[in-house]
Amino acid sequence: MSPSCPCGRLDARGRPLAYAECCGRYLDHWEAAPAPDAESLMRSRYSAFVREDERYLLATWHESKRPSSVQFEDGCRWLGLQVRGVRVTGEDTAEVEFIARVRSVGGWAARLHESSRFVREGGRWYYVDGDAMK
Numbered sequence: 001m002s003p004s005c006p007c008g009r010l011d012a013r014g015r016p017l018a019y020a021e022c023c024g025r026y027l028d029h030w031e032a033a034p035a036p037d038a039e040s041l042m043r044s045r046y047s048a049f050v051r052e053d054e055r056y057l058l059a060t061w062h063e064s065k066r067p068s069s070v071q072f073e074d075g076c077r078w079l080g081l082q083v084r085g086v087r088v089t090g091e092d093t094a095e096v097e098f099i100a101r102v103r104s105v106g107g108w109a110a111r112l113h114e115s116s117r118f119v120r121e122g123g124r125w126y127y128v129d130g131d132a133m134k
Contacts, residue, residue, distance in 0.1 A: 006050040007043035008081050023047035027056050034125065035060075038094035038118035039086045041125040046100055050078040062119060062126035075105030092120040097133065 002018035009017045018024075023044040026035045035041035041060060048056040054070045061067070079101040087095045100112045116130035 006047045027053055030056055030059055038096050038125055042096040046081045060127055062128045065129050077103050094118045
């Protein structure tokens with residue numbers, strides 16, 4: 001049996017989707033199979049953080065805000081993702097509110113609560129930026 005996808009997406013019966021059937025199809029084949037919507041891109045980017053896939057993160061970051069590299073903290077363990085809402089803001093724009101939980105080797109834990117902005121260009125969705133929420 002395939003491992004569950006780190007993003008936590010469930011199928012119609014409430015069972016976790018396998019990585020290969022969920023975010024894996026985007027991370028492993030991003031050039032041929034782009035994420036079809038902002039939520040799928042956000043979930044796949046979370047999975048990319050879990051897998052420390054800098055290539056995918058940079059490829060899906062909008063060029064206007066893309067950093068030159070992505071830094072991963074050694075030993076961080078991503079604990080889960082909760083999508084709180086998806087809002088279509090235009091024909092090619094959307095926002096996704098989510099909470100991601102992480103724990104470090106040193107024991108600190110954090111909750112990243114963000115409203116992220118996405119844009120579709122040339123048929124592909126890109127992460128633009130986000131606002132931290134309380």
